[in-house]
């Protein structure tokens with residue numbers, strides 16, 4: 615099983631192929647935001663990779679990052695834990711002023727992953 619390391623929180627074994635946003639929330643117990651419910655629209659699930667950044671990206675992630683001019687981050691709702699990775703959880707419920715992290719992301723990537 616891949617090892618997910620979250621800066622300041624520890625290292626966690628996560629099921630192969632689990633969505634990173636869900637691994638952060640369920641395995642690492644991070645209050646990661648996912649305001650759009652994991653649909654590559656809000657970018658609140660953003661993380662910074664320290665190590666193990668996947669090369670592949672969904673078309674939806676690529677499109678929203680480009681549209682918003684964002685670099686140096688990845689959308690955890692569009693990343694699968696298919697290798698060891700180390701991240702900074704930079705978008706959290708605590709301190710955000712939001713009432714909740716957002717709708718629950720589904721088990722599989724939404725919209726359906728088209729890898730680029």
Ligand code: FES
Pocket residue numbers: 647648649650651652653654655656657658659660689690691692
């Ligand atoms: S872009 Fe909204 S939860 Fe990932």
